[in-house]
Amino acid sequence: MTSRLAARRNRTAGVLLAPFSVLFVAVFVIPISYAGYQSLFRQQRSGLGLGPPRTVFAGLGNYARVFADNAFVGGVGRTVAFGLVQxxxxxxxxxxxxxxxxxRAVRFGRFFRLAYFLPFAIPGVIAAVLWSFLYVPGISPLVGAGAKAGVDLDFLSAHTILFSIGNIVTWSWTGYNMLILYTALQAIPRELFEAAQVDGCSGLRIAWHIKIPLLRPALTLTGVFSIIGSLQLFGEPMVLRPMTSAISNSYTPVMLSYQAAFGLNDYNFAAAIAVVLAVATFVLSYGFLRLSNRGSS
Structure with a gap:
């Protein structure tokens, strides 16, 4: 009887996991595997380069090009600096x-939840376009007001552009992360807060000593999502690139991969960049999870 029950549970688990497994293989394993395969080859032209290119095996040559590329190293540095602050x-x-x-003191909670979450409902490209009207001199009311006050505001300079991009990303994603954390807070038994209040704890002490420690799993989840999003920084700098010379076509690693694939037709080099980013994303996310679990143990 026990073996039959265990077999039935295994079949049920298999049926429930089958859709996820199929999608995981289709949208994650297969694309990365194909990119890894493409990264092992390169296009070679013979003679004067006028003939059709031949695909030859390159081994790890494309990966050597990736790590030797100053544009890639610079893009990684910007992305890491962006993530450490943003x-x-x-x-x-x-x-x-x-x-x-x-x-409990908050009023109109539903309205504020919707208001905080609303920026996430706006696509990232549209959000970048909207914010660009506040960044571009000549049409920006902020730049105009600063000029009248004698303050030179330049949101698109080489020294401020990364902060301008970070402002757009923060505006777009804070409400999404807030909703995850708020949902986790609602799952905490209210009896814990009532018991703390009976013991004389203030709202600040309850938040610091009870709510935040119990939010560690949700904070870890949002942290992993944010790390992955930082490494995939693409849409916002691409929208702002025509408006400033501070953003090149290799400003971030993803932009460099896009330029290599669709600007230079070097798909093998672009695939190598994609594989390196995928591995880096896994390593950083796994490392962050290990550190979070070590801190909670």
Missing amino acids: VPVMLGLALLLALLLDS
């Missing part, structure tokens, strides 16, 4: 908003 700021704002909405 991710903590965004998650800190999301946590603060979630705690405020979970407070």
